[in-house]
Amino acid sequence: MSTDTRRERMQSYVLEGMDCASCAQRIEDALRREPGLEEATVSFATGSVLLPPERVERAREIIARVEPGVRLVPPRQDTGAAARNGTLQESVLPHGPHPAPGAAAHPAGEAVARATGEAVAPGSSAKERTGATGQAERPAEEEERHSTYRRLAAIGLATLAFLAATFLHPRLEGTSLALAVDAALLAVYVWVGHGVIGAALRNARRGQFFDENFLMTLATAGAIAIHELPEAVAVMLFYTVGEFFQDLAVQRSRRSIRALMDLRPDYAHVRRNGEILRVPPEAVAVGEEIVVRPGERIPLDGEVVEGSSFADTSALTGESVPRRVEPGDEVMAGMVNTRGLLTVRVSRPFGESSVAKILRLVETAAARKAPTERFITTFSRYYTPAVVAAALAVAVIPPLVVPGAAFGDWLRRALVLLVISCPCALVISIPLGYFGGLGGASRRGVLVKGSNYLDALTRLDTVVWDKTGTLTRGVFKVVEVTPFNGFSRDRVLELAAHAEAFSSHPIAASIAEAYGRAVERSRVAGYEEVAGHGVRARVDGQLVVAGNDRLLHREDIPHETCEAEGTVVYVAVDGVLAGRIVIADEIKPEAAAAVRALRELGVRRQVMLTGDDRSVAEKVAAALGLDEVRANLLPEDKVEAVERLDAERRREGRIGALAFVGDGINDAPVLTRADIGVAMGGLGSDAAIEAADVVIMDDSPARLATAVSVARATRRIVKQNIAFALGVKLIFVLLGAAGVASMWEAVFADVGVSLLAILNATRVLRAG
Numbered sequence: 001m002s003t004d005t006r007r008e009r010m011q012s013y014v015l016e017g018m019d020c021a022s023c024a025q026r027i028e029d030a031l032r033r034e035p036g037l038e039e040a041t042v043s044f045a046t047g048s049v050l051l052p053p054e055r056v057e058r059a060r061e062i063i064a065r066v067e068p069g070v071r072l073v074p075p076r077q078d079t080g081a082a083a084r085n086g087t088l089q090e091s092v093l094p095h096g097p098h099p100a101p102g103a104a105a106h107p108a109g110e111a112v113a114r115a116t117g118e119a120v121a122p123g124s125s126a127k128e129r130t131g132a133t134g135q136a137e138r139p140a141e142e143e144e145r146h147s148t149y150r151r152l153a154a155i156g157l158a159t160l161a162f163l164a165a166t167f168l169h170p171r172l173e174g175t176s177l178a179l180a181v182d183a184a185l186l187a188v189y190v191w192v193g194h195g196v197i198g199a200a201l202r203n204a205r206r207g208q209f210f211d212e213n214f215l216m217t218l219a220t221a222g223a224i225a226i227h228e229l230p231e232a233v234a235v236m237l238f239y240t241v242g243e244f245f246q247d248l249a250v251q252r253s254r255r256s257i258r259a260l261m262d263l264r265p266d267y268a269h270v271r272r273n274g275e276i277l278r279v280p281p282e283a284v285a286v287g288e289e290i291v292v293r294p295g296e297r298i299p300l301d302g303e304v305v306e307g308s309s310f311a312d313t314s315a316l317t318g319e320s321v322p323r324r325v326e327p328g329d330e331v332m333a334g335m336v337n338t339r340g341l342l343t344v345r346v347s348r349p350f351g352e353s354s355v356a357k358i359l360r361l362v363e364t365a366a367a368r369k370a371p372t373e374r375f376i377t378t379f380s381r382y383y384t385p386a387v388v389a390a391a392l393a394v395a396v397i398p399p400l401v402v403p404g405a406a407f408g409d410w411l412r413r414a415l416v417l418l419v420i421s422c423p424c425a426l427v428i429s430i431p432l433g434y435f436g437g438l439g440g441a442s443r444r445g446v447l448v449k450g451s452n453y454l455d456a457l458t459r460l461d462t463v464v465w466d467k468t469g470t471l472t473r474g475v476f477k478v479v480e481v482t483p484f485n486g487f488s489r490d491r492v493l494e495l496a497a498h499a500e501a502f503s504s505h506p507i508a509a510s511i512a513e514a515y516g517r518a519v520e521r522s523r524v525a526g527y528e529e530v531a532g533h534g535v536r537a538r539v540d541g542q543l544v545v546a547g548n549d550r551l552l553h554r555e556d557i558p559h560e561t562c563e564a565e566g567t568v569v570y571v572a573v574d575g576v577l578a579g580r581i582v583i584a585d586e587i588k589p590e591a592a593a594a595v596r597a598l599r600e601l602g603v604r605r606q607v608m609l610t611g612d613d614r615s616v617a618e619k620v621a622a623a624l625g626l627d628e629v630r631a632n633l634l635p636e637d638k639v640e641a642v643e644r645l646d647a648e649r650r651r652e653g654r655i656g657a658l659a660f661v662g663d664g665i666n667d668a669p670v671l672t673r674a675d676i677g678v679a680m681g682g683l684g685s686d687a688a689i690e691a692a693d694v695v696i697m698d699d700s701p702a703r704l705a706t707a708v709s710v711a712r713a714t715r716r717i718v719k720q721n722i723a724f725a726l727g728v729k730l731i732f733v734l735l736g737a738a739g740v741a742s743m744w745e746a747v748f749a750d751v752g753v754s755l756l757a758i759l760n761a762t763r764v765l766r767a768g
Contacts, residue, residue: 010039010050014073015063018047019247021427022211023067025377030066031059044431068202151244155237158192162237166230185233193220193236210384212422216747219418223743226408234744235419242751249758250428264359265299265333271343281333281350292342298335301353304328306343312336316355317445317698334358357690361449368450369434372718376430380423387733391417394737409739416736419746425725429757430718436764437714443765446707447695456676457694457711461656462649463603463704464642467610467620468506469663470680471701472585476506478514479566480582492579496571499537499544502527507569508535510583511546530554532611532634534569545572549613550632552577567612590702592624597705599625601712604654607645609638638670646675659694661704667691678704714764721757728753 018024024044031040031049037059041050049072051059060072165184172178190197193216200217208214216239223232268281269291276291281299284290289305292298298311310322316334325331331344334355350356395414399407434451441448448454468474481489497515500508501524512519527537533554534547545555546569552559557572566584570577595606607628610617617631630641646658660667660674663681668691671677679692681699696703732749735741741749 011053012048012050013056015042015047015049016071016073017069018042018044018067019250020044020212021424021431022380022422023070025380025427026066026208027063027070030062034058034062037062043435044428046435066206069199148248155192155241155244158188158237159241161191162188162233166234169230182229185229189220189224189229189233189236192233192240193217196236196239210388210421212424215384215388215418215421219415219743222411222415222418226411228412228743231743235747238744238747239751242747242755246424246428246751246754246758249755249762250432252762264355265297268299269293269296284346284350286346286349288346290344290346292337292344294337294339294341296337298331298333298337298342298344300333300344300346300350301331301348301355302344302346303330304342305345307341309340309342310338312338313698314445315443316358358447361447361695368452370451370455372455372722373430373434373451376423376426376722380427383423384421387417387421390733390737391415391421412743413736413739416741416743416746417733419743420729420732420736420750422750423725423729424750425729425754425757426722428754429721429725429761432758433714433718433721433761433764436761437710440714440765441707441710444703444706444710445697445700446703446710447697448707448711449693449695451714453676453693454711454714456657457659457708458715459656460598460601460603460659460676460708461654462605462607462645462658463598464645464658464660464674465606465608465626465701466638466660466662466667467608467612467617468585469699470661471591471608471620471624472587473699474506474585474663476510476567476583476585478510478581479584481514481579482582483579484577487573487578489579492571492581495539495542495544495573495578496546496569496581498524498539499527499535499546499571501537503529503535507567507583511569511581514581532637542573543575546570567616587620587623588699588701590700594701594705595624595626597702598708601705601708603708605645605649609633609641611635636669638667639673642670642673659704661701678707710764717760717764721760724760725753725757 015024015027018027021044024042027049028040028042031037031042031051034040034055036052036055039050039052040059043049049059056072056074063070063072161184165181165188168181169178169185172181196213197217199213200211203209203211203214216236220232220236223229223235265281267278268284269276270279270284271277271289271291284300290300290302294309304325304327306327308324308326311325311331312322313332313335315336316332322338323335325342330347331342332355333350333353391414394417395407395411398405398410434454437454438448438451441454448457465471478493481492483489483492493511493515494517496511497519498521500511501519501521523540525538527535529535530547530551533551534545536543536545536555538544545551545557548568549559549561549570552570552572555572555575557570557575557577559570559572559577566582569581569583571579571581598606605628606626607630608617608621608624608626609630610620611633612631614629614631617629621629633641642658642660649656649658657675659676659678660670661678661680662671663679667677667679671679671691671693676694677692678694678696680696680701694704694707696707728749732741732746736746
């Protein structure tokens with residue numbers, strides 16, 4: 001089984017209480033040592049872990065042993081906060097419309113609720129009408145808020161006590177009250193640092209001596225040992241304050257990232273036995289009808305059977321203009337109904353819906369780490385032991401070899417090094433930055449399946465475009481029919497439509513549309529599709545071939561080559577040319593702008609591949625300003641063409657990345673062969689979502705440039721954080737070894753760097 005297949009089988013579980021990046025790394029390392037959990041991936045950015053469902057209990061045991069304060073929470077089997085708290089049940093709704101998260105209550109809500117037989121209290125507010133979901137979310141939010149207030153109050157009181165004791169300490173030194181002041185300082189030290197000290201002792205029992213809690217406890221204990229009690233308390237207080245604000249920043253980042261990708265609907269209103277019931281989307285069967293009110297998120301894929309409205313697809317596609325939907329139109333889970341009441345017949349269960357697939361891919365994206373993430377993980381394993389070793393050398397060697405060197409002075413310098421020995425700024429901000437980049441791209445309608453592909457997009461120098469459905473609309477229309485050898489225009493269309501009766505190609509659909517009458521499949525026998533050429537079939541006993549110039553050469557049918565503004569389909573009957581049909585495809589209006597935008601971003605070569613005739617392909621390439629076109633390609637030829645382009649690129653010494661952009665239909669081999677496979681029109685296309693590395697959720701080729709911009713912004717911010725964190729740490733290592741920096745200055749700088757790096761990482765959410 002491939003690695004990607006194993007990842008797709010995994011489920012995402014929440015890790016409650018995981019508040020440090022080193023904890024995340026220890027959990028991942030311990031899990032991966034267990035047989036069957038080799039692919040387990042812990043994401044500090046989202047506070048989650050990817051696990052195979054059958055190994056969850058064993059994983060829970062390992063996590064309890066490695067990090068007793070971290071709890072593994074089962075995945076959300078339902079879809080909302082209410083369900084998470086056990087309050088979302090199948091019931092007859094007593095409330096009015098429940099807007100999608102972030103959507104304002106619609107003014108038509110009360111009227112719609114009355115129309116569907118549900119009571120709404122007159123004058124009730126939008127907040128009161130949010131029902132079980134809002135009620136269930138409030139306790140969790142209030143608990144988090146109260147916890148924050150409690151921590152802040154404790155820190156405030158501890159700071160006041162510390163300042164009072166520090167003020168009195170030098171003034172009462174040598175008096176009988178000095179001992180009381182020292183006891184007060186020690187009490188503050190234990191009060192603010194009990195969590196750090198407790199974690200340090202637990203980690204020490206497990207042999208984890210390079211944990212930031214142990215190192216901070218060791219450094220402050222050393223300061224107390226050399227009679228620097230006020231400085232030891234100051235260091236612990238600053239560290240605790242820094243951790244508090246760092247936790248707030250991480251929580252804010254996680255909420256922002258999750259909000260961007262929280263497409264999961266909270267509930268469905270299903271019509272059963274004349275009643276409208278609120279149930280989890282998973283409880284709705286295919287064929288049942290659901291009611292979607294203004295402001296609600298559409299919970300399942302289906303077809304509109306009643307009502308009309310405008311659907312906001314921005315969460316899925318990044319498109320800000322709502323799409324009009326009417327009876328007969330397909331709608332997708334995750335869209336938001338903005339106006340009228342809709343009745344939708346469910347076409348797929350929630351687990352197979354496009355939004356469910358997107359969410360699974362987003363959850364597994366953390367497993368595909370960028371090289372920078374892997375480097376930082378490795379770097380952190382060696383950085384902390386190296387700095388600790390340097391601190392030990394600073395404490396021991398100078399007093400032994402330098403005449404007049406005082407042990408206490410060099411020990412103080414060593415303690416400064418201990419304070420800055422944890423690479424928190426790197427191991428926290430780098431994953432947050434990359435996951436923020438994934439979230440930012442998702443908000444703009446581009447699903448990137450891992451931070452490794454974000455990094456690859458930054459190196460993009462060659463783009464290979466498929467033509468039909470990617471640069472052109474893929475909507476074919478017959479623009480010309482020319483009969484030959486005594487055949488009439490209508491007869492040519494009739495023969496072609498029947499010969500193409502069993503074809504699913506868009507060209508076949510356009511011929512059937514031009515024919516304008518029902519195709520009688522009973523008249524067709526011996527249907528054969530010739531890949532890359534056309535079709536052969538017997539219509540009323542006559543052998544009819546319909547296809548391109550290559551098909552006529554293959555069948556040895558005399559004909560003249562036609563230069564036309566479109567795709568030419570030749571029709572022949574029993575070896576005689578009956579006529580030709582010219583079919584035109586329209587270039588997407590944003591295609592030329594997409595090509596220009598990529599060129600401005602430094603993409604040096606853009607090539608189009610197509611199975612169309614060269615004359616048609618060259619006209620499209622010229623209109624778009626492409627560098628090269630390769631035409632008359634069979635499906636299997638596209639892989640070879642991409643391989644040749646890649647080889648040419650490498651011979652020229654270019655080491656960037658090559659992307660192939662297609663519509664996801666029959667493109668799986670070439671999407672896999674390219675460095676980055678990009679599928680267009682992922683909304684509603686399972687093939688596109690499964691096959692590609694990057695999925696553009698709508699049909700706009702311009703979003704590839706957006707994805708490159710987001711990727712480069714992510715990379716830039718990650719580099720800034722690396723340079724900033726390492727630069728500050730190097731400065732304080734030198735200042736500490738030289739005896740210039742004090743411990744509290746070092747901890748202030750260390751925590752400050754972490755906080756600034758986290759805040760900088762969140763900027764990527766606004767990139768692109």
